[in-house]
Structure formats: C-alpha cells, structure tokens
Amino acid sequence: MNKPTGAVISAKSSTKKSIIDFLEKAMDKGVFDAVIVPMRVPAGDSFAYVLIKDKSLFKDAFPIPPVMFVQGAKAVSSVTRLGKGNMKIAALMRPCEIRATIELAKLGQTDLENMTLISMDCPGVLPTSDFLSDPEKGMKQFDEAAKNLDDKIMRPVCQICDKSSMMAGDLHIGTLGAKKDTFFVISNSQKGNDILDKLGISLKDNIDSWHAKVKNISEEKLKKRKKAHKDLKSEIGGLDNLLDAYNQCINCHNCMRVCPVCYCRLCYFDSDNVKHPSEDYLQMAESKGSIRFLPDTIFFQMGRMMHMSLSCVSCGACEDACPVSIPVAQIFSMISDETQGLFDYVSGRSLEEPLPLVAYKEEELHEMEDAND
C-alpha cells in the first residue's frame, strides 16, 4: 500500500457518538455481524470489552476508555483462538491493542480472516489505581487531558509512546488534526478499502493535517522515549541494579497474566521445570551463603523478557497490574526497543512481517559477533 488515504466524516453530535453510528451503519449494511468494543459497566467504575450482536446495546459502547483493564488483543484472541468462525467481526481498539492482536495472529493465537481491526488515535491511558480512587474524577480528567493533548496524567509508558496513532489494522479513526465536529476514517488495507466502499465512503479527502499532526506528536514522543530509556538504563543496567529494581517483586506473576502476548497455556515458570529437590536449594545456599525465597523472581522477569520482548507492544498492562509499582512496562519498553531493533522489527507493524525468531537471515546479528571480538 502507498500512503494511506482517508475520508473526512462529519460528526453530528459528539465524535464518540458518530464513531458508534459508523459501526452501527456497518452492521446495518451487513459489513459486520458483530463488533468487539469497550463498554462502561453499569456501576460506572470499570470498562470491559464486549462482543455486541444487539445494536441497541451500542448506546453504552465506549471507544477509547480512560483505562485498560483488559488488553483488547486478549478479547480478540478469546473469540478466534479456535478458528475464525462464520461471523464477520470488527474490533475497535487502541493501536497497541491492534498490534498485540497482530503479534498473536503470527503466533497462531487468533485468526484474523473474518476480523476487521479498527484502531483509533490514542491519547494514553490513566493508571488503573488513579482511576479507581475516584472514577468520576478520572473520567473528567481523562476527557480534559485528551482534548488538550496533555499526557501528564497518563501512565508513564503512554507518555513515551511514539506509536499512539500507528496504523496496523484495516481501518483507523483519526481525531488528530481534524476540524471541529469531524474525524477521519483512514484505510490501511484492501479489506479496509472494501468495507469503506460498501459503506459508500470514498477515500478522496485530504488528510494531510492528520499525517502532519501524527508525525509531529510521534517525533516528539520518540525523543522523550529515547531520553527516558537512557535514564532508565543507567538506573537499572547491570545485574545488581536490575535485582534492585525488582527488589519488591512479590512473584505474583500478574504482569504475565495480563500481558496480551504472553500467551502460553502454562507458564514455564509455573511448571515443574523450575522446582528443584531440597538438596539443590541447600547446595545453592551453601555456595552463596543464602538463597532468597521465593526463588526465581529475577529469573522469571528475565525469562519473560527473553520470551516476549520481540513481541512486546509497550501497552503498559503489566505495569498497571503490578501491585508493588515496579516500572515493568518501562523496563520492557526499553528492552524490547533494543531487541526488536536488532532485527529491524517492530512488533505488530504488519501481519506480513515474520517473527524474527522464525526468519533466518544469514547476514543478521553480525554486530553482535563484532562486539565479542
């Protein structure tokens, strides 16, 4: 595909309402049979992904909610893990959720053939704990911050996200750079083109203002990201500092459970492979003087980095879930930028891009060889 093209849609009431109208219209025309979209729970203090079949329920849909309780990729994978089924489903999610979905598709954990992935410009996500302390206040603060493009109250990893408008799915809804009461619908695939064609939306409008604004924001955030990673590296570099960083880890494995790309049926670190006879522990204690329990805490963290950093999308779910506030997502975003960089890979950028682990290139990794010379 060349530079993506788009259309300007005018919003009759709120942008949110118009986006939902757009999905409803698509269901009316039979373009989708169902839609996966976030919804505010009746109590108002939480959001959940729902698969909507009954259009009347769209009134409670809430695209781009202020928090991320469940990473959207997990929702998509739940629906299609065992095959694509007959229904055409659209999923409206944040770009990092779409990218995680694409990683899962490469890992055989979801079938996207009948799925349409729709991303939206993302202003960031509030830390779960901040939101839960006062949901109503959180809602207001989030709306205000999103309007002013102010990310100070967002999660730290969102503040350094340079891919908050990245198009990886089939369609993208752009709000940045749009004139008042309008938004952009942008196509990123043939599937996207076909859908807009069926809806009678032609992709002829000028969306340069969106491209310009996105470029501007990404560049700025990338600068911040590099700076943050540099600082973090000097803070946690080396095994001793890394151990310090994870000092408070309670080995709950929450980070693993909420991670969209940590898809194993049973985590290696929960398996018998890391359980040893008591004489081994005694031996380890003997050689070092003592051994800390629970053991394998840092081993688990490093193992997860090894396993997942090539697919990590820096969505921040792990850090939100950490009960002792370890900056897991920031650490992972730094590690994964480096590991993915080794292979010129960007997780979830494209379904066609093979996972670095399964793509053999004779020429790659020579820089690592040289480092050892």
Next chain:
Amino acid sequence: MERKIGVYVCECGPNIAEKVDIDKVVGAVSSLDGVVVVEKYKLLCSADGKKFLEEEIKKHGITHLVIAACSPKQHEKTFMEVCENAGINPYLYQLANIREQCAWITEDKDEATKKAIRLIKAAIGRVKYHSSLEKKEIECNPAVLIIGGGVAGINASLELASPDRKIYLVEKTSSLGGMITNFEKTYPSMQPSSHILKQKILDMDKNENIQVFIDSNVEEIIGFFGNFEIKVKKKEVDEPAEFEVGAVMLATGSNFFDLKKTPQYGYEKFDNIFTALEFEKMNLSGEISLKNGKTPRSVAIIHCVGRDEKGYCSEICCMYSLKFIRYLKDKIPDAQVSNFYSDLCIPGKSYQKFYEQTKGKNVDFIRSTNVEVTKKENKLSIKYIDENGNKNSLLVDMVILAPAIEPTSDVSELAEIAGISQGDGGFFAEEHEKLNPVSTSTDGVYIVGCAQGPKNISDTIVQSGAAAGKILASLIPGKKMEIEVKTSHISESFCIGCKVCISVCSYGAITFDEAKKISVVNEVICRGCGNCVAACPSGAATSKHFTFKQIHQELLEAVK
C-alpha cells in the same frame, strides 16, 4: 528410585594422568551426594578396562554411571556398550571429557585438576536427571528411487539393483544417457563416450530389478528414510504411478548458463558462434564446418563464459575445451586454435599431461579479460585485454563459447518435492561439503553428480558409487532400521499451537494436530537437532537427553 552413582576416572595412560592429579580428583568427588563409588583406572577403553567396569557396575549395583575420560566422539559408544552388557540403560551414563577439553589444553597441573573436578561434578549433576531411553527400530523398504537417467543415475541403478532391492529410475526425457550422449569422446583418454554408456544401458534393459520410467517426472515424495511414498507422472498419462521406496537419489544433472545474459559474446547475433554443447553435437555428426559449408581455418574457444555472473568456476570447461582442440586437430590438422581464458583449471594426476600434449603448434592460450566478439567482414573479431593490460584483437572463422554450468530449471521444484534445500549457486545443498557430500539435510535423500555442483564424469561416478554405498550400508533388505533415540518431544499440555517449531524444523518432523491445535513431533523423522526446543516460546518442546533440567544441573556445577 535411589540413585547409586559410580564415577570412574581414566588415566588414559599418561595422557590424562600427566596433567591431572587423579588422586585429588577422586578425593574431591567421592563424598558427593548419591556417589557410591569413585575409582581410577589406567585405560578404561581397553578390554580389561571394559571388563572391570562391567564387574564394578554389577558389584556396587550402580544405577547411574559417570566416566571421566576422553571426548565422546572417541568412546561414547564404547561405554554405552559396557552399560548394556552390565544391564543398565546406556543413557543413564555421562562422559566427562577431561582429556581433549582439559588435560591436553591446560598448561598448569593445578588448573587442569580443578577443571577436571568441575567437569566431573557437572557430569554427576547431569546424570542424576538422566532417564532411560529405549532403542527404536522401524521396518523399512529397501527399494530406491533414482531421479535422472544420466551416467550418475545409470551407474547407481546398476550398483544397487538386486533381487531383493528394486530400483525405480525416472528420466524426464525420452531416452537414457543424459549429457554424455552428445559427446563423441571423453577426456583425457579420448576414448569414445559410447564405451562408457552403451554396455551399461544394455545391462539396465536386461536387469529385471530395474524399472525405468521415461518421459516422466516425480510429482510427490512423502515420508521418511526407509519409508517414502512416491508418485511418478508420465507425460500424457493421467494416472500417476505410485510405489514405495526406502531412499531417494537425485541425479538430475545440470544446465548451461543462459548466453542471453552475456551479449558481449555475440551469441545468436552473428553466425558461426557456437556453445560447447552445439559444438559437441556438430562434431558428433561428423563434420566441423561454418555456416557456408566451408571448413574453419581459425577457431577461438572462449572459456569462463558467465563465470563472473555465476560467481563460481564450473570446473570442467577447461578440460573439455582442451578436448575440443583435439577434435579440431583430428579433423582440421592445420587449424589455428586460440583459447581465451582467465584461469586454467587442470587439476589431478592425468590432466596436466593431457594439457601438455594438447599444446603445441597453432594452439594458443591467451590469458585475457574483457573479451568481446564482433563481426568484421566475413570473420569474427575477438577484442580483449591481455595479461599486460594492452588492448588487442584477433580475427577468427569460428567461436566456441564455454558457458558456466548451472542447476537445471526444475531444481527448486525438485528440492521442494524432496524436502531438501539449495546451496551455493542454487545446486542441491549437501549435508556437509567435505564430510557428507552426497547426503542432504533429509535422511535417506542423496544428491549425486552435477545436481550437487559442476563436475566431470569420473567424479560423477564416484559420487553415485558413494551414495549407493551409503544406501547399501544403511538400508539392508530384511533388516529394521535403528532410528534416533534422542529426539525432541512436544508436551501436549504446554503447547499453545503457535507453530513456531514447525517453521524452524529442518527435517519436516513436526506436524500440526488441527483438532487439538498443538504441534506433534514425528519421532521417526526427528533427528534431535534441538531447533524447536530453542524456538518454542512456551517451553513445550524438550529434547530427550538434553532436557532443561539436565542442562541446568550440568551448568550449575560447571560454573559454581
């Protein structure tokens, strides 16, 4: 089960004893958990040594054995046999290499002793987690499929065919013989090439254990060493022939470089420019002549055509070009023959002599670059830069081009069908250039002759004999075949079905169970390389005898 570990340290004569303090080693590992006996011995691989070990195992009721001696490459099997004779499973033993990796390479005796202790401790740590593995055998079919009816395929067929081994030879053209049938004579003997082939083809016809398919292509090869199912399709016949074989040999030959890619030689633009093959055919037909029917008085042979484009030397062009000089001199004794070459490749015990005898009056060898052929009146003009960097030219009546040898056009398709890969220059890739030049990454699939790379008739025959020998030695009629025991295994409860293992398996040993959505290893095909184990993100794939636990314990002791 209670583990009773026996540790035996071999002095290997002076080889280990001189550099390692054996008594200190014995002392250091004696009190380790689970170790019931530690002994030293002069030479464990000797007949007495093996008998001693056997008796010791029985006497102490040893369940797990550690031998500290030489490289597993040398004596791993020796001590596995000892285990079997003594009644313990041969995989419940570990060999610590304290000779090649310790005694021989460590200057300081103290250091060497310390290292030996570490290596033995690592072996003890590992052996505790060894499990018994059972030898496995499968029934196999001794028949062989040979693809390609040239000299390689014919020779291998005759070597292999016997009343208990059927040979299926598949040739895509309408007759047997291949490339050689175009040649009048072969170098360096200058004997008629029919001497090589005629009798062999007659023998093929008579041999009822050989079934020849002409005008046919192999459509499908599925299965594994010992049990391949084959489909062969004959042109203009709807139903393919189906049969089973135990091994496959690819003897599909080669092609010549496409001269359209080197327009500077004027091929197909001017008359009287021939390829080597066209010249062979012209010579075989009896008369060497120009288009106007006249006899050429001067001929240029241009070597190394396409060598730069292909990036390799085709090995045989120099020699057949010398043969062409002989053809020319036989038929036109006073012809002037000029060879334009960049390097002469005339190796071996008999070729130099052939070259010396071919050189002589009216035969020139011009080392040159930037060779170009144009037309000048009735003649062809060869422009070139000589060895001293000077521009030069020469007028001749006829030009013969010696193009590079390249893989046949169907090489990729065949590689896919046979489940093997392509290597340098696009030829079929051998398992190891030096150690296993006729084997491939797929067990039971062999490559011979020019399909593996450019080569002459002698080397082609050598290779077809080598591959036949490999088949004769491993695929024995009536005998079951022993298969790899140390295969990988994918845990059903761990596997999440991401198929990463399938994409990294070099042997096509992993299939996907669509019902359960998990990967499954075919242990008959698996060679235990460990690719899937390394790639599996879920820790579902493990390598028997190289489990995480075994390696972890071994490392723990080694680096402690």
